[in-house]
Amino acid sequence: MIKSKYNWKCQQPDRQKAEELAGQMNISVILASLLINRGMADAEFAEKFMRGGSGELHDPFLLSGMQEAVPRILHAIAAGERILIYGDYDADGVSSTSLMIRLMRHLGADFDYYIPHRSKEGYGLHNHALDLAREKGTSLIITVDTGISAVSQIAYANELGMDVIVTDHHEPPSELPQAYALINPKLSHCPYPFKGLAGVGVAYKLASALIGEVPEEWLQLVALGTIADLMPLMDENRVLVSRGLKSMDKEALIGAAALLRIAGGSDKGVNSTTIGFSMAPRINASGRLSHASRAVSLLTTEDLDEADEIASELDLLNRERQQMVEDIVQQAVSRLEAASSEGKQIPSVIVIAGEGWNVGVVGIVASKILERYYRPTIILAVNPETGECKGSARSIPGFDMYEALTGCADLMHHYGGHTAAAGMSLHKDNLAAFEERLNEYAAQVLEPEHFVPVLSADLECSLNEITIPLIQELELLSPFGMENSCPRLLIRGAELVETRTMGREGNHLKLTLRQNGAVVEAVAFGKGVLGTFITEGARVDLVVEASINEWNGSVKPQLMIQDLSVSHLQVFDFRSCPSPFKIMDDFATKLRQLPSGQTARTAVVCRQSSAERYRPDLVDSLLWVYDEEAGLHESGMRPGLAVDDLSQITSLFILELPEYSAQLDSVLTSIPNLERIILVHGQQDRYERVEIPSRDSFKTVYAWIRHYSDKELTEEQMLNQLVRQTGFTKRMMRLTLEVFEELEFIIRDNGRLRLNPSPSKQPLETSARYLQLGALAEMEQVMLRGKAVQVAEWMRSRTAAVS
Incomplete structure (x- = not known):
């Protein structure tokens, strides 16, 4: 068993409506279901949404403050006033600043730009920067991606004789700054129909208002900032980002192309994932560890060599940033775990x-x-x-x-x-x-349910439905991002064929899955640790995103796993390993590496006769012994552990098989939350094997007992003769004789064994010993000689039977 990280919620599409929409639009029922689930049941609206980049943009003059800002900027340029672009240090701020630099160049303005240093100055406008700007003769400041909260700073700029035009998209405070113009779609009095623009989106609207038709390549900056700042890819953002991605795919800006090369990608086939996971982290690394001006220089340069040099710098900064993040995360986790261990x-x-x-x-x-x-x-x-x-x-x-x-x-x-x-x-x-x-x-404001993360899936399907044509069709919904996520598909009960880890440290997981005749590979980044805990043949439930994997001329579907679970008991086979205690130690260590929320309490079970011998090797483990009547009997328990703690055990090592199958059933009953069983028991000596009894074998034994009954043999001598004549092991023969004794077919008398002269006629099935022998033989046949998959199926059936 592996628990999912999230609470899954899957929408249930209206099949009839989906089929109707699919017919109207000549698309698959799956895509039609996705459209309906996302509120696009109208064919005309859905068609417009899928056209993406061909949609219309809103009039920039609907933004409040634009009517005042445009003539002021045009006047400043015409009069040769010094203009300062004041930006922010994240990817949205860098993109906004870069776009405004290109705009000012286009207009022939006398301008400069300023971005504060993240660690030395911090976010927002700063009075010392305003002083510096005034000293350089600045009379107009245009903020991008910042300024809406700078009440005192803008008041100070006014005192210095500088006008400030604020373009921003952050939440406005209750008190607004007294700027020359405030351009922010989130202002309560702003009639602009779309409130989800990024900072770079607002800057783009200002450019549109100033020059009308904006160069298409500038939309690459809009796409970069919008995706990096996690803005909703709906409405106008969908249009802007779609066009920006197409422009970058056609001919990327010099700086963007250099960044793509250094990230190991291509400037062809660029999508929102490329920007979000390859470009944006490197742009952000500039402002996080150095100064964002280097990223601005990259996005505004026309020099190939300079672009390559800066892109290399940002790549190195990003690697340094990754290590720094890991170190701080470990420190923070250590503090939280230490507090938790103290009961907090x-x-x-x-x-x-x-x-x-x-x-x-x-x-x-x-x-x-x-x-x-x-x-x-x-x-x-x-x-x-x-x-x-x-x-x-x-x-x-x-x-x-x-x-x-x-x-x-x-x-x-x-x-x-x-x-x-x-x-x-x-x-x-x-x-x-x-x-x-x-x-x-x-x-x-928070209730218990708020602390359970939710993962929403768009619909449920099977592996054979996820084909290349379907994945290509789903791309019609792109670009994907906030509020228009890549379609998530729920798959239940896929059979695990193979598990492999990937990456230098085995941090990533690759599964080969089979269902309804289809075999598909699925990748889970950062989940390599789970590879140890998924057994061959397990039935896996997954939430995935589908993509196409092209390699060496091969084109096939590939699933990107968002979350997974195995809802049934799993059995791990280490039978007859030479060092069972090492296996147990290694497995327990890996259990402790499971993600937060996955329980990993372990126990070991053996026979009562062996407990004293094993206890020294299990100082740090819970040791239990089989007890037919009481379920499990504690042995060598750590102080303070109660029998109730059996409910906390999720992983059980079977160090020895029980003497009777009923004892194994007792184990399964006593540990209600068992998730995995690890077999570390050895093989049984062939002279101790038992067989599933048959009527004929019992008749044969009875006949040989009759044959030897007139001989003067002790019970042990009789036993040896019966073993030689029947081929039974001594253990099997002893158990058979116990059945005969229970049915009163034989009598034990002073160390001798003889037939009952007047036995009652009782069917074999009425003997508890006979049924016990059959169950024991079945258990040992499976647990000792069955394949791992057979053992797992048998154990799961036993668990279901006793639960």
């Missing part, structure tokens, strides 16, 4: 601060901690000299991070962001109160 619960809102942590990566760390514990998380870097804390927050559905921070505004120097992500700064002396207040807020 993981708080509803996790707040962790560390001295020396790089402020540029705390947002990524927060995302990884949230993913592990599924709690709203804030990670802060503490300046040891000043005590200043700068942090990033990530949240879960149901917890509005921006609203929660607003309730702590008096404890912070600055904050801003969205419902799901935010940034803030405060002094370390306020950390305790900050954490307490956030958790008080959480207690008011």
